[in-house]
Amino acid sequence: MYDQAPPAPPLADAQNPDERMLRPALWRGWRRRCPQCGAGPMLKGYLKMRDHCPVCSEPFHHHRADDGPAYLAILVVGHIMAPMLHIAFTVWRPDPMILATSFSIGCIALSLYLLPRLKGALVAFQWARRMHGF
Numbered sequence: 001m002y003d004q005a006p007p008a009p010p011l012a013d014a015q016n017p018d019e020r021m022l023r024p025a026l027w028r029g030w031r032r033r034c035p036q037c038g039a040g041p042m043l044k045g046y047l048k049m050r051d052h053c054p055v056c057s058e059p060f061h062h063h064r065a066d067d068g069p070a071y072l073a074i075l076v077v078g079h080i081m082a083p084m085l086h087i088a089f090t091v092w093r094p095d096p097m098i099l100a101t102s103f104s105i106g107c108i109a110l111s112l113y114l115l116p117r118l119k120g121a122l123v124a125f126q127w128a129r130r131m132h133g134f
């Protein structure tokens with residue numbers, strides 16, 4: 001299910017031990033891994049957060065991502081797909097049903113791909129900045 005490798009060292013800054021390093025935490029969150037150890041899975045199923053990391057026991061029960069991941073997914077998908085729709089329409093002029101079907105499938109697929117990754121990154125951002133109880 002998840003890596004059994006020894007947990008990576010905690011992401012504390014050497015100069016300031018109270019600071020957590022943001023960039024590695026975001027990458028671990030994007031990979032849907034625990035931002036603390038990088039080994040344990042953060043999500044249970046598609047979007048459900050675990051109460052705590054099964055490897056390092058970092059608690060996740062107090063995260064507050066709420067609508068943030070969905071908002072970010074809509075923002076990213078819209079900014080990718082809207083120019084592509086314009087280019088496809090002006091350059092190739094496909095049949096409207098083909099255009100609508102292909103872009104609907106593309107939007108749904110990209111949203112389903114991005115949503116859990118953005119949720120992981122957002123929770124990792126909250127963890128790195130010690131927001132909402134982390």
Ligand SMILES: [Zn+2]
Pocket residue numbers: 034035036037038039040053054055056057058
């Ligand atoms: Zn962990």
